[in-house]
Amino acid sequence: MKKSLNQMITSMKNISLKVNGLFPASCLLPPASLVLMLATPVQAQTSAELAALESELDAISTRIERLQDMEEIEILQRSYGYYVDKSLWYSLTDLWTDDGTLEIGGRGVFTGKERVFEYMNVGLSPVGPTQGLLMDHQQFQNLATIHEDGLTAEIRGIAFVMSSGGWGHCYYENDFVKEDGVWKMKTLHGPFNMYSGYAKGWVDDIIINTWPAKFPPPPDLPPTVIYLAYPSYYVEPFHYPNPVTGEPMPASDPKAGGEAFGR
Amino acid sequence: MKKTLNWTSTLIKEKSLRVNRLFPVACLLPPASIRLLLAACLLSLVSVASQAQTDDARYTTLLARLNSLKAEATQVEDLNAITRLGRAFAYYLDKGYFGEAANLFADEGRVVYGVDGVYTGRDRIKELFTRHGGGSMNAGPGLPFGRLNMHMHLQPLVTISADGRSAQARWREWGQLGNYKDKAEWSDAILENDYIKEDGVWKVREMRYYINFVAPYIGGWASLEPAGRDWRSPISKDFKPDQRSPLNYKRFPEITVPPFHYADNKSSIMTPPPVTAMPKRPDDALGKLEARADQEALKLARVHAVRAVENLQAMFGYYFDKGLWSDAADLFTDDGTWEFGQYGVYQGKASIARGMTVIGPEGLEPGQLNNFPMLQPVIHVSEDNSKAWGRFRSDVMRSVDGPDGMKGQWGGGLYENEYINDNGTWKISKQHYWVTYWGDYDKGWVRDGIIPVDQASTEVPPDAPPTVVYESLPHTYVVPFHYNHPVTGEPHDDMGRLARDKAAGKNVR
Numbered sequence: 001m002k003k004s005l006n007q008m009i010t011s012m013k014n015i016s017l018k019v020n021g022l023f024p025a026s027c028l029l030p031p032a033s034l035v036l037m038l039a040t041p042v043q044a045q046t047s048a049e050l051a052a053l054e055s056e057l058d059a060i061s062t063r064i065e066r067l068q069d070m071e072e073i074e075i076l077q078r079s080y081g082y083y084v085d086k087s088l089w090y091s092l093t094d095l096w097t098d099d100g101t102l103e104i105g106g107r108g109v110f111t112g113k114e115r116v117f118e119y120m121n122v123g124l125s126p127v128g129p130t131q132g133l134l135m136d137h138q139q140f141q142n143l144a145t146i147h148e149d150g151l152t153a154e155i156r157g158i159a160f161v162m163s164s165g166g167w168g169h170c171y172y173e174n175d176f177v178k179e180d181g182v183w184k185m186k187t188l189h190g191p192f193n194m195y196s197g198y199a200k201g202w203v204d205d206i207i208i209n210t211w212p213a214k215f216p217p218p219p220d221l222p223p224t225v226i227y228l229a230y231p232s233y234y235v236e237p238f239h240y241p242n243p244v245t246g247e248p249m250p251a252s253d254p255k256a257g258g259e260a261f262g263r
Numbered sequence: 264m265k266k267t268l269n270w271t272s273t274l275i276k277e278k279s280l281r282v283n284r285l286f287p288v289a290c291l292l293p294p295a296s297i298r299l300l301l302a303a304c305l306l307s308l309v310s311v312a313s314q315a316q317t318d319d320a321r322y323t324t325l326l327a328r329l330n331s332l333k334a335e336a337t338q339v340e341d342l343n344a345i346t347r348l349g350r351a352f353a354y355y356l357d358k359g360y361f362g363e364a365a366n367l368f369a370d371e372g373r374v375v376y377g378v379d380g381v382y383t384g385r386d387r388i389k390e391l392f393t394r395h396g397g398g399s400m401n402a403g404p405g406l407p408f409g410r411l412n413m414h415m416h417l418q419p420l421v422t423i424s425a426d427g428r429s430a431q432a433r434w435r436e437w438g439q440l441g442n443y444k445d446k447a448e449w450s451d452a453i454l455e456n457d458y459i460k461e462d463g464v465w466k467v468r469e470m471r472y473y474i475n476f477v478a479p480y481i482g483g484w485a486s487l488e489p490a491g492r493d494w495r496s497p498i499s500k501d502f503k504p505d506q507r508s509p510l511n512y513k514r515f516p517e518i519t520v521p522p523f524h525y526a527d528n529k530s531s532i533m534t535p536p537p538v539t540a541m542p543k544r545p546d547d548a549l550g551k552l553e554a555r556a557d558q559e560a561l562k563l564a565r566v567h568a569v570r571a572v573e574n575l576q577a578m579f580g581y582y583f584d585k586g587l588w589s590d591a592a593d594l595f596t597d598d599g600t601w602e603f604g605q606y607g608v609y610q611g612k613a614s615i616a617r618g619m620t621v622i623g624p625e626g627l628e629p630g631q632l633n634n635f636p637m638l639q640p641v642i643h644v645s646e647d648n649s650k651a652w653g654r655f656r657s658d659v660m661r662s663v664d665g666p667d668g669m670k671g672q673w674g675g676g677l678y679e680n681e682y683i684n685d686n687g688t689w690k691i692s693k694q695h696y697w698v699t700y701w702g703d704y705d706k707g708w709v710r711d712g713i714i715p716v717d718q719a720s721t722e723v724p725p726d727a728p729p730t731v732v733y734e735s736l737p738h739t740y741v742v743p744f745h746y747n748h749p750v751t752g753e754p755h756d757d758m759g760r761l762a763r764d765k766a767a768g769k770n771v772r
Contacts, residue, residue, distance in 0.1 A: 045322050045549060053322075053552050056329050061559055063336045067566045070343060071642075075749050078639045082654070082677075086741045088757040094750050126772040127761040129739035134700060134708055136675055138656060139639045140415050143350040156354065158415060162658060162675060164709055169413055169439065184750055193357070194411060194439070198707040201447035201480035202411060202439070231409040231443035235358040243344070243351050244367050244466050249360075256359065256405025263401070 062150070069146045072183045073153050073176045080185070081139035081159065084120075086129045093117040095185045097177060104170070104190040105210035106226070108219025115220060122217050136162045145240050151178045152186075154239040159190065166198040166205070171236045191236045192229040206230060233257025321549050328556050332563060335535075338423050339567050344465045345430050345458055346419045352467070353416035353436075359398040359406040365389035369459055369466040377452075377474040378512065379495050380504020387505065394498050397442075409443030416454070418637050420577040421570075422524060422531040430458040430465070431524040433581060435636055440477070447480035451634065451660065453521045453581075473521040476514050483704045484632055485662045485671035490514050516630040516669070520585045529688070531574040532594075535564040536687040537649035565644040571689045572642050572651045572682050579691065580637035580657075583619075586627035592616035596683050596690045604676070604698040604716045605732070607725025614726055621720045630669040634660040637678075643746050651682040651689070652745035657696070662704075671704030672714065676735075677742045700736030713737055 076095055083092040093113045096102075102110045102119055110119045121127065125135070140158040147153060153176040161168030175187040197205035208228045212219050227234035233256045238249045255261040348367055355364035365388040368374075373383045374391060382391045393400055397410040406412060420433040438450030457469040478484040490513050512519040525531060538561050544550035575594060582591040592615040595601065601615040602608045609618030616625075623631050641654040659674030681693040698716045702708025716735040719725055733740055744755050764771045 045318050047548075049322065050548050050552065053325060053329070057552060057555055057559060060329065060332050060336060060563075063340070064559060064563045064566060067336070067339050067343070068562070071566060071569050072749070075641050075746075078641050079749055081639060082641070082656075082744075086739070088741070088755065090757045090760045091748055091755050094748055121771055127757050129741060131739055132737040133739065134675075134736060136656075136658070136699070138658060140417055141350045141353060143347055143354070156350075160415065160658075162673070162708075166707075167439075182750055193413065196447075198709070202441050202443075203447040203480065204444050206443075230411050230441075233358075233406055233408070233410075235360075235405075238351075238354065240351070242363055242366055243348050244464055250363070250404055252358070252360075253403035253405040255402060257408055259408050261402055261405060261407035262399025 065150060066146050069150060069153060069178070069183065070144050073144055073146075073155060074142050076176065076183055076185060077142055077144075077155050077157055077172070077174065078139045080188075081137045084137040084159075085135060087120070087125045087127055087135070089117055089120045089127050092120060097179060097184045097186050100184065100186050100188075102188045103219075103224060104188070105192045105214075106212070106223050107210050107214060108212045108223050109221035111220040115217075118217050123215050132164070134162065134164045138162070143240065152176065153178075153183070156236075156239060161195075166196050167202065168195045169193040170195075173236055173239055189224070189236075191225070191227065191234065193234075194230040202230065208232065228257075318549055321553065325549065325553055325556060328560070332556065332560055334427070335563055335567060337427060339563070339570060341423045341427060341430060341460070341465065342421045342570050345421045345423075345432055348458070348465055348467065349416050349419055349432060349434055349456070353414045356392060356396055356414040357412060358404065359393075359396060359410075359412065360404040361389050361393040361396060361398050362404065364392055367467050368470075369461060369468050372467055373469045375469065375471040375508055375510060376499070376504070377472055377496075377514075378508045378510055379499035380508045381506040383505045390502065394502055395496075409445075411439060411441035411443075411447075413439040415439075418577045418580060420525065420531060420574050420581065422528060422574075425530075428460050429468070430460075432456050432458065433521075433524060433577070435581075435634075436472075437636070438477070441480075448477050449480065449483065449660075450477040451475040451484070451515070455521055455524055471510065471521070473510065473512070473519065474514060475519065483671040484515060484660065485630075485669045485704060487514075487516055489516055515632065518585065518627050518629060518631070520587070523581065525578065529578075532571050532578065532689045533687050534567045534571045534684065534689065535560070535648065537647050537684050538564075539647065561648060564648045565646075568644045568648055568651055568684065568689065569642045572644075572653055573640050575682065575689050575691065576637045576640065576653060576655055576678075576680070579694075580635055583635050584633055586619075586623050586625055586631070586633060588616040588619040588625050591619065594691050595694070596685065596692045599690065599692045600694070602693075602695045602730060604696060604735075605718050605729050607719040607729050608727040610726045617723055618720075618725060621723050628664070630662060631664070632660055632662040632671075641746065649684050650692075651684070653680045653682065654678065654742075654745060655680065673700075673702045673704060673708060675699040679742060679745055695730070697731075697733075697742045698735040699739075702736075708736060 080092060080095055093116050096113050096116055099112060102116045110116055138160045140160055143156040145154045155172060155174045157172040159170040170190050170192050173189050174185065176183050177186045192209055194202055195207040196202035235252050241248050253261060352364050352367050365385040368385055368388055371383065373381055374388050375381050376391060382388055390400060396412045397406055415437045416434045417437060418435040421430060423430045434454040436452040436454060440450060441447040452475055453473040455471045456467055458465050459468045476484055476487055478487055541557050544554040579591055579594050592612040595612055595615055598611060600608050600610045601618060606621060609615045622633060627633060635657045637655050639656040642651055644651045655678040657676055661674060662669040662671050676696050676698045678694060678696050680691060680695065683690050683692045700708050701714035703712040703714060706712025713736055747754050761771060
């Protein structure tokens with residue numbers, strides 16, 4: 001099809017402007033390549049070849065989507081931490097599915113967005129940062145697994161707490177689901193490892209756990225697991241097998257957490 | 264061969280196949296008028312030849328393109344696998360799963376444990392960490408009553424080799440250790456690890472553990488005396504290493520900079536360049552696939568960019584830690600800005616490096632700690648892969664010169680940064696550290712332990728005043744988010760929603 005000279009000049013100008021800045025090395029190709037291309041015989045691809053290309057593209061597309069999924073759930077988990085820092089309870093609650101749950105320390109299970117909001121707003125603090133109060137819940141070491149279906153995922157993570165009350169080290173084993181293309185928090189499960197005051201650190205000023213009546217409101221369901229944090233021993237199950245051996249997590253020694261351990 | 268070259272050459276190969284008919288125009292860069300004439304001449308040739316831009320050539324190009332996309336996807340997957348390995352390792356140490364930790368090593372895997380020595384093979388590695396972590400070789404996984412052995416492995420900076428079969432990573436370890444009623448300790452270390460991919464599985468080949476300090480909770484790192492001539496751990500004397508340590512350094516308060524594996528290879532901060540415009544593809548079956556490959560390539564580049572920006576910020580942090588101001592400033596664009604607390608804004612590499620001397624001299628002074636871990640990244644990349652935004656956090660361990668010598672301090676703050684993809688290399692165009700608090704080590708960040716945010720230096724004045732004037736703790740504020748809510752897609756408006764709910768009579772506070 002013929003174009004007017006002007007059209008041709010304009011389109012060439014655009015293309016060359018676009019190309020020459022980015023790919024100067026393309027200049028190194030000898031003009032011979034142009035001749036070769038002109039000489040190549042015309043031959044249409046078979047539909048089988050095209051279908052093979054398409055399925056290759058499908059496979060690549062799925063891999064990219066899994067990589068995206070991982071980055072998206074990391075953002076959810078880390079945003080959760082930024083919201084806790086400043087008591088942004090509306091933003092925090094919006095991370096959940098409608099039927100999602102929250103369980104932190106030994107307080108039991110809170111079900112649904114409204115109860116998640118209450119846990120924070122009734123139990124912890126008013127919406128927004130409070131003058132003089134530090135409540136940093138730093139989100140560390142997210143180990144994320146996207147499942148084969150691309151619709152469910154898990155994260156093992158850490159909240160390292162530096163607050164006006166002192167120190168806290170809490171794990172997470174959280175579940176996520178993708179609803180209508182958007183990842184959401186399905187289950188937040190945060191067992192404590194160590195909570196202590198500031199003055200002498202964790203040498204003896206320890207909070208071994210919370211419990212349902214520790215502060216209001218009461219939970220919808222009792223705790224899913226009863227355990228004591230440091231100086232006792234509890235290991236929250238790893239959601240993933242050993243990344244090298246592929247073996248599931250072995251059980252801990254029955255004497256772990258006791259003086260008789262190793263004897 | 265470096266990855267650096269790989270990316271560029273792969274892209275050039277693809278592009279050149281597609282665009283080489285334009286090369287005389289692109290290369291010669293003659294005056295505009297002549298260029299237009301040349302273009303016109305050439306285009307007539309091309310239009311005749313367009314039929315000869317054969318399906319075969321296009322097919323071959325597309326195949327090559329898919330292969331390079333697969334290679335890039337593998338690179339990002341590998342990077343994720345390495346970070347997973349590092350995090351899994353730390354979770355095992357925490358809870359006394361020392362055998363599982365040792366199982367992450369290759370057959371001849373080694374741990375270079377500070378100046379103590381080298382331990383080779385999984386059995387020896389298991390015992391090494393069991394002894395240091397307070398476990399027992401006579402028991403299954405676990406720890407005895409009263410033992411705390413938290414090892415947080417943070418700030419990964421991962422470099423995958425060009426052939427994809429080996430990798431290296433730098434990590435920061437922050438340890439919280441203790442024996443109930445007896446002692447509580449902080450520890451600080453840098454790890455430089457080598458990895459190998461065997462039968463598709465990544466394993467640790469060598470872990471070089473640069474222990475910087477183990478400090479008592481009371482007094483902290485500022486109370487540490489210089490290490491003696493032989494500062495090997497007592498454990499290494501009972502549990503003798505297989506070889507002497509090749510590492511020769513002194514722990515804090517001496518300033519030690521563990522060698523950077525990426526000193527001559529910055530491929531970890533490189534991705535494909537921005538896409539200024541999607542190519543126009545012919546309206547045929549192959550063209551549809553070409554257009555889809557264009558879309559997938561961009562999607563992948565943006566996913567890759569998130570990891571490159573994490574690496575970049577980690578790289579900045581590892582330089583900044585040690586007062587390597589010029590190296591840190593080199594990661595900025597030429598007109599990049601660095602704003603730290605209320606110091607004001609320094610612009611341009613030279614000015615940024617100068618501004619950082621407000622913190623201390625290049626390389627720091629002995630006894631000065633300046634640990635700024637780069638944590639909790641939330642990164643978003645622009646649609647065309649040209650720009651990125653990143654929210655990060657630092658919890659700071661530092662010591663500063665005072666009238667009675669070095670004083671320990673804790674600090675915390677957030678970053679809201681901007682980055683530019685400069686033709687395939689990511690650079691910091693804007694870094695802004697918002698101080699949440701500074702606290703005296705001995706008193707904590709409450710009451711009279713609170714230290715107000717530093718004001719601008721008069722000796723090394725900034726190029727511009729702070730962009731936002733604020734006070735740190737006890738004053739509190741929310742650092743604006745560069746992103747909308749990840750689920751609702753709406754701006755963060757908690758205070759507005761609270762006001763509306765209260766007005767509607769809802770029981771909220």
